[in-house]
Amino acid sequence: MLIKLTGGAVYDPASGIDGAKQDIYIQHGRIVDKPAGDFKVDKEYDLKGKIVMSGAIDMHTHIGGGKGNIARILLPEDHRADPVARTDITRSGCGHAMPSTFVTGYRYAEMGYTAGFEPAVLPINARQAHMEMADIPILDKGGYVMLGSDDYLLRMLTAKKDQKAINDYVAFTMQAAKAIGVKVVNPGGINAFKFNQRKLDLDEQNSHYGVTPREILRVLATAVKELGVTHPLHVHGCNLGVPGNVDTTLDTIQGIGGLPMHLTHIQFHSYGTEGDFKFSSGAAQIAEAINKNKNITIDVGQILFGQTVTASGDNMRQHANHKHASPNKWVTMDIECDAGCGVVPFKYKDKNFVNALQWAIGLETFLLVDDPWRIFLTTDHPNGAPFTSYPHLIRLLMDRSFRNDMLATLHPEAQKMTTLASIEREYSLQEIAIMTRAGAARLIGLQDRGGLSAGNWADITVYTDNADRQKMFEKPDYVFKDGELVVVDGKVVHTTWGTTHVVKPDFDASVEKDLQRYFDRFLTMKLGNFTISDDEITEDGRGSLTVHPLKGDVA
Amino acid sequence: MAEITEVPSPFCGIGTDDLTIQVDGVALKVVKNGCAVNTPAFEQAITDTSPRVEGKEVSLAVAIAKAAALLKNTNQPVIGGCATDVNGMRALLALADQSGAVVDNMNFTGARNNFLALQDSGWMNTTLAEVKNRCDVLLVVGADLESFSPRFFERYLWNEGSMFLEDTGKREVIYLGQAPSGQASTSPKGQKASVFECANEDLPEVVAVLRALVKGNPVRVDSVCGIAAADLQNIADKLLAASYSVVTWAAGALAYRQAELTVQTISEMIKDINNRDTRSSGLPLGGKEGDQTANQVCGWTTGYPARTRFSSGFPEYDPYLYDSNTLLANGEADALLWVQAFNTDALPPATNLPMIVVGRSGMAFAKEPDVFIPVGTPGIDHAGHAYRMDNVIAIRLKKLRESGLPSTADVLNAIEQAL
Numbered sequence: 001m002l003i004k005l006t007g008g009a010v011y012d013p014a015s016g017i018d019g020a021k022q023d024i025y026i027q028h029g030r031i032v033d034k035p036a037g038d039f040k041v042d043k044e045y046d047l048k049g050k051i052v053m054s055g056a057i058d059m060h061t062h063i064g065g066g067k068g069n070i071a072r073i074l075l076p077e078d079h080r081a082d083p084v085a086r087t088d089i090t091r092s093g094c095g096h097a098m099p100s101t102f103v104t105g106y107r108y109a110e111m112g113y114t115a116g117f118e119p120a121v122l123p124i125n126a127r128q129a130h131m132e133m134a135d136i137p138i139l140d141k142g143g144y145v146m147l148g149s150d151d152y153l154l155r156m157l158t159a160k161k162d163q164k165a166i167n168d169y170v171a172f173t174m175q176a177a178k179a180i181g182v183k184v185v186n187p188g189g190i191n192a193f194k195f196n197q198r199k200l201d202l203d204e205q206n207s208h209y210g211v212t213p214r215e216i217l218r219v220l221a222t223a224v225k226e227l228g229v230t231h232p233l234h235v236h237g238c239n240l241g242v243p244g245n246v247d248t249t250l251d252t253i254q255g256i257g258g259l260p261m262h263l264t265h266i267q268f269h270s271y272g273t274e275g276d277f278k279f280s281s282g283a284a285q286i287a288e289a290i291n292k293n294k295n296i297t298i299d300v301g302q303i304l305f306g307q308t309v310t311a312s313g314d315n316m317r318q319h320a321n322h323k324h325a326s327p328n329k330w331v332t333m334d335i336e337c338d339a340g341c342g343v344v345p346f347k348y349k350d351k352n353f354v355n356a357l358q359w360a361i362g363l364e365t366f367l368l369v370d371d372p373w374r375i376f377l378t379t380d381h382p383n384g385a386p387f388t389s390y391p392h393l394i395r396l397l398m399d400r401s402f403r404n405d406m407l408a409t410l411h412p413e414a415q416k417m418t419t420l421a422s423i424e425r426e427y428s429l430q431e432i433a434i435m436t437r438a439g440a441a442r443l444i445g446l447q448d449r450g451g452l453s454a455g456n457w458a459d460i461t462v463y464t465d466n467a468d469r470q471k472m473f474e475k476p477d478y479v480f481k482d483g484e485l486v487v488v489d490g491k492v493v494h495t496t497w498g499t500t501h502v503v504k505p506d507f508d509a510s511v512e513k514d515l516q517r518y519f520d521r522f523l524t525m526k527l528g529n530f531t532i533s534d535d536e537i538t539e540d541g542r543g544s545l546t547v548h549p550l551k552g553d554v555a
Numbered sequence: 556m557a558e559i560t561e562v563p564s565p566f567c568g569i570g571t572d573d574l575t576i577q578v579d580g581v582a583l584k585v586v587k588n589g590c591a592v593n594t595p596a597f598e599q600a601i602t603d604t605s606p607r608v609e610g611k612e613v614s615l616a617v618a619i620a621k622a623a624a625l626l627k628n629t630n631q632p633v634i635g636g637c638a639t640d641v642n643g644m645r646a647l648l649a650l651a652d653q654s655g656a657v658v659d660n661m662n663f664t665g666a667r668n669n670f671l672a673l674q675d676s677g678w679m680n681t682t683l684a685e686v687k688n689r690c691d692v693l694l695v696v697g698a699d700l701e702s703f704s705p706r707f708f709e710r711y712l713w714n715e716g717s718m719f720l721e722d723t724g725k726r727e728v729i730y731l732g733q734a735p736s737g738q739a740s741t742s743p744k745g746q747k748a749s750v751f752e753c754a755n756e757d758l759p760e761v762v763a764v765l766r767a768l769v770k771g772n773p774v775r776v777d778s779v780c781g782i783a784a785a786d787l788q789n790i791a792d793k794l795l796a797a798s799y800s801v802v803t804w805a806a807g808a809l810a811y812r813q814a815e816l817t818v819q820t821i822s823e824m825i826k827d828i829n830n831r832d833t834r835s836s837g838l839p840l841g842g843k844e845g846d847q848t849a850n851q852v853c854g855w856t857t858g859y860p861a862r863t864r865f866s867s868g869f870p871e872y873d874p875y876l877y878d879s880n881t882l883l884a885n886g887e888a889d890a891l892l893w894v895q896a897f898n899t900d901a902l903p904p905a906t907n908l909p910m911i912v913v914g915r916s917g918m919a920f921a922k923e924p925d926v927f928i929p930v931g932t933p934g935i936d937h938a939g940h941a942y943r944m945d946n947v948i949a950i951r952l953k954k955l956r957e958s959g960l961p962s963t964a965d966v967l968n969a970i971e972q973a974l
Contacts, residue, residue, distance in 0.1 A: 066947050069851060072858045076674060076872050079858040083869040092652050092869040094858035100870075101855045127940060127949040131641055132855045151688075151718055194689065194799070196834045208719070319679075319829070329677040334836055335947050336684040337718065343677075521716040524683045526561045529572045529951055536951065539938070540642065 001042045002027050002035070003483065008047030008462060011429050012054065013438040014451030018430045024052065026458040029483035033454040047462055050477060053433045054452050055114025055459030057440035060234075060264055060299050061381040063104050063136060064118040064143065065129035067311040067341035070331050071098040071382070074343060075309060077327075090492055097308045097345075097382045105137035106492045107388055112461030112476040115140035115498065116387075117444060119183050119234060119264065120313045122146050124338040126177035127532055130500065134543050138486050140459075140498035142444070144234045145177040146313055148184035148216045149191035151337040152518055154209040163222055164508075170223040171507035172515065176531040180444060180501050180548065181231035182224050183264075185313040186238060187213035190340040193316035200316065202238050202251050213238050214255050221259040227505040228550030230445025232260030232297065237269050240317045244273045246282025253289050253296055262443070265301025265380040267362040275417055277353055281361045284419070287368030290375070297443060298369070299376035302362035302393055303355065304385035309345045312383065318342020337522065348385070356414035360407065364418060366397055367425045372434040376443070391474035397427040398469045446501060447548050458483035497542040504547050558586070563941075563950040565640070565897065565934045566596040568842040569683060569704045569711070570943035570950050581956050583935065590705040592843075599899065601958055602917040603929040610923045615961065615969075622926045623973035625890055625909045630866075632656040633888045635879045635903060636895040636914075637861055638845040640939030640952060643963030644852035647894055650971040651865050657888070659879040660849040660861035661901060662841075665807025667874045669839050670850075670860050671815035678822035679829060681801060681836030682945035687711045688718045690726060692797040694790065695748075696762065696821060697732035697755045698805040701739035703840055708739040719799075727797075729790055731765070731782075732758050733808070751790070753780045756811045759820070765791060766824035769831075794828055794835060805840040842944030844897040845933075851942050851949075880904055896930050896963045913966050931960035 003026040010022045025032045062068050072079070072094075079094035084103045086092035093100030099107060108116060116136070121129045121143035133141040147153055147170065156166060170182060188211055189200040195207050202213050221233040237252050239245040249269040253261075263269065272280035290296055307326075312318050315332040319342060322330040326347040334340050348355040362384070369375045377394070381387040396403045404421055415421070427435075441450020448456050460480040466472035475490030486494050512527065519527040537543045556579045563572035567590065574597070575587035581601055585594045606618035613621075626632055634651050637644065637660040651658045660666070672678065686693075693712065700707050717723045728740045728748035732755050740748040753761055757780035764779045768791035777784055794800045802821055809817055821837065828835035841847060853861040859872035875881075882888040883906050892911045893903035899917040903910060909925050912918065916929040933939035934952030939962070942949050 069854045073670070073850070073854050073860055074674060074677065076859055079870075079872075083867075083871070085868040086652055086865075091649070091856075092865060093856065094870065098858070100858050122947075125947050127951070128851070128947070131940065131949065135645070135855060155718075194685070194834065196798070196832070325677075329673075329675060331673070331677045332679045333947070334681045334685045336682045337688055338684070522684070522688055522718055524570060524687060524711070525563075525572050525948065525950070528561055529563055533951075536940075 002039065004041040004044045005047050005052065005460070005462070006044055008050045008052035010052045010452060011433040012452040013430055013434045014441070015453045024452060024460065026480065026483045029458055031452060031454050031456045031458050045478065049465065051429065051463045051465050052452070053461050054437045054450055054456070055461050055479065055481065056112050056436040057450055058108070058113055058116040058378065058387065059376050059440040059444055060119045060378045061116045061387055062118060062120065062311055062383070063116050064132035064141065065121060066125045067120070067313070067343055068098055069132065070341070070343045071309045071311045072100070074329060074331060075345060078307065089495060097386050098311070101132050101135035102137060105139050109138040109479055109481070109487050109492055110490050111388070111390060111474060112463070112479050113139065114459040114479070114481050115449065117141065117180070118143040120144070120146050120185060121177055121179060122313070122335060122339045123150070123173050123177045124336045127536070130178060130532065130537060133500065134537070134540065137495045138481050138498060140501060142180040142501035143178070144181035144183040144231070145174055145179035146183050146185055146339050147173060148187045148220060149189065149339050151191065154188065154191060154206065154211055157211045157215060157219065158209045163219065163226070166219050167223045167226050168507040168511040170220065171227050171505040172511050175504055175507070178500065178502050178532050178537065180503050181229065181234050182220060183234040183236065184216060184220055185236040186240065186316055187216040189213065189238060189316045190313060193319065193340065194334050198316065198320065200238060202248055202255065217252065217256060221256055221261050225259055229503055229505060230548070230551060231443060232262045234262045234264055236264050236314060240268050240314055241321060243271045243279045245269050246272050246285055249286060250289055253293055256295070258295050260295050262297045264299050265378065265383065266298045267301045267303065267358060267365060267384070270361050270365060277413065279354055279357060280417055281357060281364060283361045283364035284368060287365055290369050291371070297374045297376070299378040300362050300365050301378055301380035301384045303348050303358045304379060304389045304392065305348045305350045305355065305359070306385065307347045308382045308385055309343065310383040311341070311343045313339050313341050315340035315342040318344050336524070350410050353411045353414050356410035357417055359410065360414060360418035360420045363396060363403065364420055364423065367423045372431040373439045373442070375435060376440060377435045391470045394432055394473050395468065395470035398432065400424060400426050445503065445548050499544045499546045500537055501546050501548060503550060505550055559953065559955055562955065563934065563952055564593045565941035565950070565952055566844060567592045567704050567706070568840070568944040569707055570948060571706055571710065572950060576955060578956050581958050583955060592705055596897070597935065599917060601960070604916065604960065606926070606928040608926050615928070618926050618928050619966065619969045619973055622911045622928070622970050625911060625925060626654050626892065626970070627974060629654070629890045631882070631888050632890040632892060633879045633882055634658050634892045634894060636661050636893045636901065637849040638898065638901065639848070639894055639896040639963040640845065640933035640941050641848055641852055641949065642939055643894070643896060643933065643967065644849055646964040646967035646971065648853060648856045650967050653971055653974055655866035656892070657864045657877045657879060657882060658853060658861055659877055660846060662807060662846045663862045664878060666841060666846060666850065668806040668809050668814045668818050670874060672818040672822055676819055676823065678837050679825050681838055682947050683711050683943070685836065686801055686838060687714055688720070689799040690801040691720060692727045692729065692793050692800040694729045694731060694794065694800065694802045696802060696804040697758050698803065698808045698840055699733055699736050700803065700840070702736050703805060705739070713743050727793060729793070731761065731790070751782045751786055753782055755809060758809065759817050761787070762817055762820045762824070766820050766827065769794060769824050770827050795831055795833060797835070798833065800828065800835040801838050802835065803838040803840055807841065838945065840944055842942055845941060847942035847944065847946050851946065883908070894963060896932055913963060916960060928966050929960060930963050930966055931958055933962070936960050937962045
């Protein structure tokens with residue numbers, strides 16, 4: 001079947017097209033060049049006056065894995081307020097803060113998203129992450145495997161194993177857990193919490209291993225680079241949420257010595273200690289450092305007001321934050337000499353000084369970082385806000401008067417502590433398309449996604465131009481996934497199953513020998529039962545694996 | 556004859572995956588690392604191979620058509636048991652969504668003690684590898700750990716190697732409530748567990764006093780339900796002196812009213828210990844025969860654990876109202892589908908309603924169900940996934956033999972299609 005999308009204004013930063021009127025042809029799930037000679041269009045969509053972008057990609061969203069499911073089970077009252085009924089083509093479920101898997105797929109697609117990446121896949125919990133994501137319809141998905149607090153790596157560092165050995169371990173773990181990236185959360189801190197350390201600064205030693213977060217970051221960032229993995233080491237830094245952590249974050253940027261590094265939900269790591277409340281914005285300093293250091297990318301982790309739930313691997317910080325739990329119930333877990341997690345419900349309030357300033361800090365960061373290819377639109381779903389708030393966030397970025405109207409309603413002391421009102425920048429459609437499409441695909445290393453030129457998979461979103469950008473982005477006219485029409489007028493009309501994106505970096509098989517001894521002696525399962533096989537992803541007939549290339553400079 | 560090694564078990568809840576099993580046709584023999592729970596569960600022979608409708612052997616297609624016909628015009632069907640693997644639960648929930656059923660895991664009433672505490676105040680928990688490497692004091696509350704899981708101590712306490720303990724034999728084991736039924740909790744060097752017995756019904760009082768002592772609150776009694784206050788003070792001191800204590804309980808063993816408050820007191824006590832400059836974690840026991848699997852898959856599919864109703868068109872959770880036994884007893888249900896792929900002794904509740912059983916081969920019914928479809932057991936007849944007691948790890952179950960029995964998912968998907 002040949003589909004033609006006629007006359008839309010195309011925003012495709014991957015090919016440098018910024019609003020030009022262009023026709024797009026789709027065949028066999030992919031975008032194709034206009035066929036030569038005589039041809040018959042089987043289905044044509046008249047897109048005059050419409051805006052066309054590729055399907056949006058959420059590069060950091062907690063959509064699969066144990067902590068998310070704890071968050072679901074923890075909050076029946078939140079689900080009751082947002083029941084989702086079954087239809088002839090969709091499954092029932094629940095919505096709001098941590099939606100059920102099926103509803104996650106529907107609601108992302110209904111906003112024009114066609115892919116989401118779970119950033120915190122514990123190696124030992126990777127099966128669950130993939131099983132949950134396998135029940136998310138329409139979206140493509142993938143995961144970043146979490147290392148850095150696992151005892152195996154820390155033992156390697158204490159034993160002064162060389163970088164090559166660490167690279168082998170990282171590559172083995174990426175393959176075993178079916179990952180496309182590597183994440184580190186509070187480097188070494190989750191481990192230190194098990195030894196009763198309650199904080200861990202960048203240069204503070206783990207009391208058992210004597211290893212510092214700075215060393216962990218350095219070896220993991222090096223491993224990711226040397227293995228040729230496109231997505232840079234994905235870093236949730238030290239001291240999340242602690243006033244004054246802007247210094248830690250700046251030090252982290254300097255300390256990585258030019259290696260590629262992605263700092264995630266940086267809003268939570270951009271706090272100073274100035275002012276009457278000893279809490280201030282560090283966004284300007286952070287943005288300056290990002291603008292200067294081209295090896296660094298960030299996503300924001302914007303907070304938006306209302307009830308949500310925070311689910312993180314960082315059990316050290318989540319334990320400290322439990323005092324703010326609202327409603328007052330929370331979970332932490334120590335997990336399998338591998339990692340941990342913490343789940344704390346949060347209600348961000350616009351009349352709360354700290355929350356109001358967090359809101360402003362996130363927006364300052366968005367607006368002060370110059371290069372939209374190195375900053376990504378996230379709320380760290382569900383930690384800053386549920387992903388369903390993205391259209392509202394886009395309006396805040398694109399519409400200064402709307403932003404300033406909102407700002408004027410916040411805690412008055414917070415208004416005094418932010419420069420937001422004076423920032424004139426408004427994001428353009430092309431910049432939004434970079435942050436949420438082309439840039440995200442490039443950052444993750446997705447081949448044939450995030451662009452609209454021929455050869456790309458036909459993940460396409462069509463909007464009606466509307467000065468109210470929130471309205472525009474919350475209800476696309478059409479969404480195509482791999483060439484199939486899945487959404488019309490913001491409602492799912494057809495469901496499909498996306499693929500799971502992975503990379504398969506090489507490792508020396510000898511790494512398994514020592515791992516096998518370690519598993520037998522200290523862990524609770526056999527190494528052979530730990531590794532996830534391809535058929536676990538594909539055997540249900542819905543799932544598939546897409547292996548992306550590594551960078552050419554593989555060692 | 557083949558020998559399969561590193562076989563994981565869905566039966567014991569602790570995820571043992573070191574069994575060696577001999578396969579001779581469809582006969583299985585556990586030749587290494589068996590135990591009183593796993594060996595009989597693996598070795599049980601296949602008897603039924605053919606579905607039955609009203610007691611007569613029929614083809615699978617006929618049985619599925621009949622099952623669909625029985626479910627078709629119901630107002631409130633109930634799907635009980637819910638004992639299967641991840642794919643089985645996926646299919647079960649799809650069928651429940653379509654038929655407007657109540658989904659109720661057979662052990663939910665026990666597990667409810669945990670869910671109510673979790674959903675009211677939360678907890679700080681741990682997993683088995685942390686126990687194996689860190690736990691220096693284990694407090695067992697109201698459970699007979701070794702009958703629950705015969706190899707728990709061998710695998711996770713008296714293990715030779717530990718990353719953070721010099722001598723695992725020096726770990727301290729304390730029982731509060733029920734005394735252990737055997738010697739598994741005695742260390743290899745002969746150090747016995749300390750046992751402070753009381754009736755499980757007395758645990759609310761005993762645990763409340765223990766928590767008060769952990770917090771340093773004064774207690775003005777000499778004994779609590781037969782346990783000396785000084786002994787409880789001693790336990791509190793040990794928990795506070797430990798580097799990483801672990802407190803374990805079995806929600807289902809706390810079979811008295813409002814036992815969720817006991818779980819809550821234990822969990823809040825663990826939080827208190829963590830506020831007194833040391834670490835402590837909880838370890839709820841459970842997860843046999845698909846309990847955790849049912850709750851996990853129902854959790855991501857609906858947002859709620861596995862006592863959830865679909866008859867409004869969307870999932871609704873009520874840990875009391877949707878108890879299938881209550882629904883059946885009160886005449887609020889009009890059909891029962893019982894799903895139990897692991898245990899032939901776990902039979903459906905007695906009812907005169909139309910009844911479909913999708914069960915492990917070999918079930919002996921007091922009253923023949925309208926439809927019985929024998930299915931393969933996950934981890935024996937087909938591959939699959941099952942959650943361990945600590946909820947984090949889904950073990951990859953292996954297919955050990957070619958029995959020709961369909962999986963739970965095959966059967967439930969076919970019934971859904973036929974609807």
